[in-house]
Amino acid sequence: MSQRKATSDAGRATIRDVAERAGVSVASVSRVLSGNYPVSEELRRRVMKVVRDLDYVTNAHARSLAGGGTPTVAILINNITGAAFAHVAKGVEGAAALRGWLSLVGTTGDDPERELALVNLMRQQGVAAVILLGGAYDYDEYQLRMARFARSLDAAGSHLVLVGRPPLEGDVPATTVDYDNEGGAYAMASHLLSAGHRRVLVLPGHAELTTAQARSRGAQRAFEAYGVPFDPGLVRHGRYDYEHGYEAVEAALHETPDFTAVLAGTDVVAAGAMQALRAAGLRVPEDVSIVGYDDIPLASQLTPQLTTVHVPYEEMGRVALRAVADRREGGAGRRKSADGDHLVLGTHVVVRNSVQPPPRRG
């Protein structure tokens, strides 16, 4: 009496339940369901009927263990509420769904420990790839840490993809999808300089963040190209958030109030800067011009609409997923090909209404 195959047992129905109910073998049910093997119409009909009756779905874990299984990619993100990240995630998710792949999202909250834990967790899940999103902090360990992740994942048959952060040095099994960050910053700063601005408040972000570093470099190169001195006193570092933009401008207004433009590290920072300027009774762009970076929806929703650098976030997500999928299908043939291991997408300035030539000096 202890036979556990009692027909309507508790819990999930299994493939055996379906087989028995349909009077066919387990193998046949499997074949009907995976659909990658010829079966007679009659068999298919019988099986599908039972499948519907039982509302049966295959156990993904068992399937995965036995060889089959849906490829899954993991997206690791600092903070899911960041608009830029969300768009990359959307790109990945969309491209994954298109192929019937699944995507997992994990958030690290900028905590290296948690990042490590998540990478391992994803390794346990046997994901096809782990996609790390967003700028990284340029600690000494960074390269080593990522290289370790990459090898670890690679050994497990997975793959590391870095999106929006610098590529790894040396022969590390990882793919990088990046955008022309420095070029965008160069173009953005040039736009300001060519409008006649000379004293520009620069809010690049955290000095240790790779994203911020690239944007700084681009801006500096533009200043050099225009022969305009780059005043370190007009540079204020801080977080990529609204509050930082607000506070930095507030402080600058006290200490170095002669700036005629703000070059913000992100659109959100620009929004904060704009608010602070307003609070101080200054008009944008009549008194002070502002530019951002990222071109998230917020940029076009501000008043005035923000001139900024467009970064193709969603496309980066798509590209990242495609890279993983291609590599998977391509087999082990060209594993170490340098091609396709570092993809760089373009950026461009989107001119809207937040820039104007500087007012005449009083």
Place this chain on the structure above:
Amino acid sequence: MSQRKATSDAGRATIRDVAERAGVSVASVSRVLSGNYPVSEELRRRVMKVVRDLDYVTNAHARSLAGGGTPTVAILINNITGAAFAHVAKGVEGAAALRGWLSLVGTTGDDPERELALVNLMRQQGVAAVILLGGAYDYDEYQLRMARFARSLDAAGSHLVLVGRPPLEGDVPATTVDYDNEGGAYAMASHLLSAGHRRVLVLPGHAELTTAQARSRGAQRAFEAYGVPFDPGLVRHGRYDYEHGYEAVEAALHETPDFTAVLAGTDVVAAGAMQALRAAGLRVPEDVSIVGYDDIPLASQLTPQLTTVHVPYEEMGRVALRAVADRREGGAGRRKSADGDHLVLGTHVVVRNSVQPPPRRG
């Protein structure tokens, strides 16, 4: 020669590799790793050493099949780039991480077919719960559809959680986490009315969206309470996005320009409305007042800062996860208890600077 257990085989290391290398049994390795069974220090040391050497992690699928496994919750969302949803997701993710649970995110793009496919996909994954986020369209089928999901998931040992949408009727195995949507709208509208506004442009969202319906009801109730006629001509339905806000105001300015306030269905709609008003040369709030709903970060980043209704999105996410976790630990004891099956969180008006008494009529 065909024995496949050659030590350094390709692919992932298995528990057997670890066992052999450490000279112990598979069972012992399992016990050391899961840590829920007494083992000698010596054994533990030996095993852990090999685990580190091999950079071994257990196969989550195998573990899950065999009974163990990390509980996983799935979050199904219409559009990952919506700020409100992102905050709920953050809440869920955070609470899940706290318990060592994993979370999956899938996007439906408002497509019922895809929603169904995802629910089944999640069922295959054997997730502990499927959390459906965001307002639903009030089609006739809705209740039936959700009831089917609920039962289907329940039969598979999973559970359906509805967040931000109305509870299911009848005895359906699902949990709902909701907020006082109507009450918030009532309070918000009252705020406008008590400031003296009588002609207010209402942009509730799509007429079929449950969220919009609740907000409409709340607003209407407020109008009634104030004895102010609710003019259907001043109601404009549309999507919850910036463009709709902009276009609706633009159109209203042509057709019914006597409104002195805008009651927007969401903060994003309010942002669009604000922009349109500005474009028409109107000042906010001097000429026209505006209020939003949701209290996403954007609300406080607009100029003027938006008076809106605060919805505890992140907390809703946390509460949703907690409900699932509790139910899981609580065992099958109080499965059908009505308590805890419908949780409602409060909302409240956040007064900022976008409302002022209406200007004197010219």
Place this chain on the structure above:
DNA sequence: TTGAAAGCGCTACCAG
């Protein structure tokens, strides 16, 4: 305290 072995549900190979 440790080891051996029986599955978890499914896929894929080998016969028929």
Place this chain on the structure above:
DNA sequence: CTGGTAGCGCTTTCAA
């Protein structure tokens, strides 16, 4: 075209 069956990697009795 269909059925039997050997694992996939792990957890968990049951013995020792």
